[in-house]
Amino acid sequence: MxxxxxxxxxxxxxxxxxxxxxxxxxxxxxxxxxxxxxxxxxxxxxxxxxxxxxxxxxxxxxxxxxxxxxxxxxxxxxxxxxxxxxxxxxxxxxxxxxxxxxxxxxxxxxxxxxxxxxxxxxxxxxxxxxxxxxxxxxxxxxxxxxxxxxxxxxxxxxxxxxxxxxxxxxxxxxxxxxxxxxxxxxxxxxxxxxxxxxxxxxxxxxxxxxxxxxxxxxxxxxxxxxxxxxxxxxxxxxxxxxxxxxxxxxxxxxxxxxxxxxxxxxxxxxxxxxxxxxxxxxxxxxxxxxxxxxxxxxxxxxxxATREANPTYAALLVQTNQKRKECIQEIKKNLQPTQKGALIYAGGQIPRGVLGMLANQFLESGGAVALCWRFENTSIEASLRSKEADLMQILSQLKERGISVQGGGHKQACGLVFETNNDFQHALKILGAYK
Structure with missing residues (x-):
């Protein structure tokens, strides 16, 4: 991508x-x-x-x-x-x-x-x-x-x-x-x-x-x-x-x-x-x-917000990015992505902010659609990525199939929240069958 x-x-x-x-x-x-x-x-x-x-x-x-x-x-x-x-x-x-x-x-x-x-x-x-x-x-x-x-x-x-x-x-x-x-x-x-x-x-x-x-x-x-x-x-x-x-x-x-x-x-x-x-x-x-x-x-x-240099803030950005890399690598050690047809996905106890990055990395490793998910109380949050598929159309199709899901974003990158695990599992089947 x-x-x-x-x-x-x-x-x-x-x-x-x-x-x-x-x-x-x-x-x-x-x-x-x-x-x-x-x-x-x-x-x-x-x-x-x-x-x-x-x-x-x-x-x-x-x-x-x-x-x-x-x-x-x-x-x-x-x-x-x-x-x-x-x-x-x-x-x-x-x-x-x-x-x-x-x-x-x-x-x-x-x-x-x-x-x-x-x-x-x-x-x-x-x-x-x-x-x-x-x-x-x-x-x-x-x-x-x-x-x-x-x-x-x-x-x-x-x-x-x-x-x-x-x-x-x-x-x-x-x-x-x-x-x-x-x-x-x-x-x-x-x-x-x-x-x-x-x-x-x-x-x-x-x-x-x-x-x-x-x-x-x-x-x-x-x-x-x-x-x-x-x-x-x-x-x-x-x-x-x-x-x-x-x-x-x-x-x-x-x-x-x-x-x-x-x-x-x-x-x-x-x-x-x-x-x-x-x-x-x-x-x-x-x-x-x-x-x-x-x-x-x-x-x-x-x-x-200014054209002037702020070396202190610049250094903090660099440090944060390094911590982000370390965080991703640590999380990936415990992830085993699953391939289901066109879909590749994985998830668990993952910070919300890195879902999209992991989904992008899954996408690069194979599949037409990639998803990374996390638990949020009784619901499941997910970040969805695609190479060509229109994810906003897919989101509409999930709802038409009776899945309780909310989300938004772009055609090739969007965030989703599934109301229950049953909704999530149903969506995985539909995404895996995508052509």
């Missing part, structure tokens, strides 16, 4: 930059006009803006992108963000997560010392704010919107994930590439949805953006595109990655340069190696977040 992705990256041609895209097309992705209006009103009224991000490379780089835009481009300081802890919280925003911040059980603006100890922090007040999601929202429960409305806080959802059974969650505006046919931004990352929305805001409010600011936003959006393995046959994705590549070759930001220095790479930057050099460092933090002794995703977000 990764090798095929590397080959596609290397095939990017110099002519990709000739495609023209209009930011006005962003407004065709659902309720773009309404989202810009809510954003403009919030900034005019000096409301706090809260970003709700995600714990993968796409979500973390997208959250950093939004922070950079507000702080560096708009010089708008009244902004905070929250990201779930992968191994503790549910996916995306939930009422429980927001309540944890409202009750000051969790704080924002925390930071780390060189040992990875969590320091500082301030309470988050949701009242009279604007809440904007990045890379999540398609599966958000309506209770989140109700919670925010109770605090007089409108909700803008921006996402690129598939909707569950075609249901659009309650919100004040939704920006999503699946919610329109008249735009050229099909197949973009979650961070790119936010990136395009913010660029459209800058255009419509006549914000003069410095070229170096734009270049850094493109770098973060490009990182999300590579990190989430978006389709590089799509012209916009190819152009964005090409522009990121040019910046990283000619004027690499110090924030990323610090990661290369901390990793002590002997080889210079190369686009085709980005998914092996930098992306794993970013993802490692998200995968282990919530396990005792590991840092929260704010480590990555705060590092990427």
């Amino acid at each position: 990764l090798e095929a992705f590397r080959a596609h990256i290397e095939s990017i041609s110099k002519e990709d930059g000739t495609h023209k895209f209009s930011l006005d097309s962003v407004l065709e992705m659902g309720e773009g006009h309404k989202a810009l209006e809510l954003l403009a009103d919030a900034i005019k009224e000096q409301r706090q803006i809260i970003i709700g991000g995600d714990y993968d490379c796409d979500g973390m780089s997208g959250t950093a992108l939004a922070l950079y835009f507000f702080k560096e481009v708009l010089h708008y300081p009244n902004i905070n963000y929250i990201i779930p802890r992968r191994n503790i919280d549910s996916y995306g925003m939930s009422e429980e997560l927001l309540q944890a911040y409202a009750s000051q059980e969790r704080l924002v603006k925390t930071h780390y010392n060189s040992r990875g100890d969590l320091l500082g922090g301030k309470p988050l007040d949701f009242k009279d704010s604007l809440f904007l999601t990045i890379d999540n929202g398609a599966t958000i429960p309506d209770e989140v919107c109700a919670f925010l409305h109770a605090h007089n806080t409108p909700l803008i959802l921006s996402d690129h994930h598939e909707f569950l059974e075609g249901r659009i969650p309650a919100c004040d505006a939704f920006v999503h590439p699946l919610l329109g046919e008249k735009h050229p931004f099909k197949g973009i990352s979650g961070a790119c949805v936010g990136y395009l929305l913010l660029l459209a805001y800058a255009k419509h409010t006549k914000v003069k953006m410095r070229l170096d600011h734009l270049h850094y936003l493109q770098v973060l959006a490009g990182l999300s595109t590579i990190g989430d393995m978006m389709d590089l046959s799509m012209p916009y994705n190819r152009q964005l990655v090409q522009r990121m590549d040019h910046t990283l070759k000619t004027a690499m930001p110090n924030s990323l340069k610090a990661l290369y220095l901390a990793q002590k790479y002997q080889n210079p930057y190369k686009l085709s190696a980005l998914a092996w050099d930098i992306i794993p460092l970013i993802n490692a933090v998200g995968r282990l977040d919530g396990i005792e002794g590991f840092c929260h995703c704010n480590l990555v977000v705060d590092l990427l």
Whole structure:
């Protein structure tokens, strides 16, 4: 899977930059006009803006992108963000997560010392704010919107994930590439949805953006595109990655340069190696977040939200990635993957954050579909990967066959939760018979 992705990256041609895209097309992705209006009103009224991000490379780089835009481009300081802890919280925003911040059980603006100890922090007040999601929202429960409305806080959802059974969650505006046919931004990352929305805001409010600011936003959006393995046959994705590549070759930001220095790479930057050099460092933090002794995703977000170097945070990312490798190897010692027709699978007492990585490794070793699972009380959580099969269609088929399962994600990568072991075993039979 990764090798095929590397080959596609290397095939990017110099002519990709000739495609023209209009930011006005962003407004065709659902309720773009309404989202810009809510954003403009919030900034005019000096409301706090809260970003709700995600714990993968796409979500973390997208959250950093939004922070950079507000702080560096708009010089708008009244902004905070929250990201779930992968191994503790549910996916995306939930009422429980927001309540944890409202009750000051969790704080924002925390930071780390060189040992990875969590320091500082301030309470988050949701009242009279604007809440904007990045890379999540398609599966958000309506209770989140109700919670925010109770605090007089409108909700803008921006996402690129598939909707569950075609249901659009309650919100004040939704920006999503699946919610329109008249735009050229099909197949973009979650961070790119936010990136395009913010660029459209800058255009419509006549914000003069410095070229170096734009270049850094493109770098973060490009990182999300590579990190989430978006389709590089799509012209916009190819152009964005090409522009990121040019910046990283000619004027690499110090924030990323610090990661290369901390990793002590002997080889210079190369686009085709980005998914092996930098992306794993970013993802490692998200995968282990919530396990005792590991840092929260704010480590990555705060590092990427500025072009300045942070050697301490860069070193912590490298250390976390090394621990992630050791964790995976230790888990694999006790796993014996089972091959059942087209399916290869294994599982047990496994941290939630490494399910996807193990499923990817199973996929590389054989089979058309791979699955890694774990127990969660009486239910079973699983990460599903495929080489070609459309997993969102498979998820629908499982439900049509009477299996109690919830999930979401992309065509070739999704997360599932089976209500009972019987549902899980039934699903294994169906997946094994897939052709």
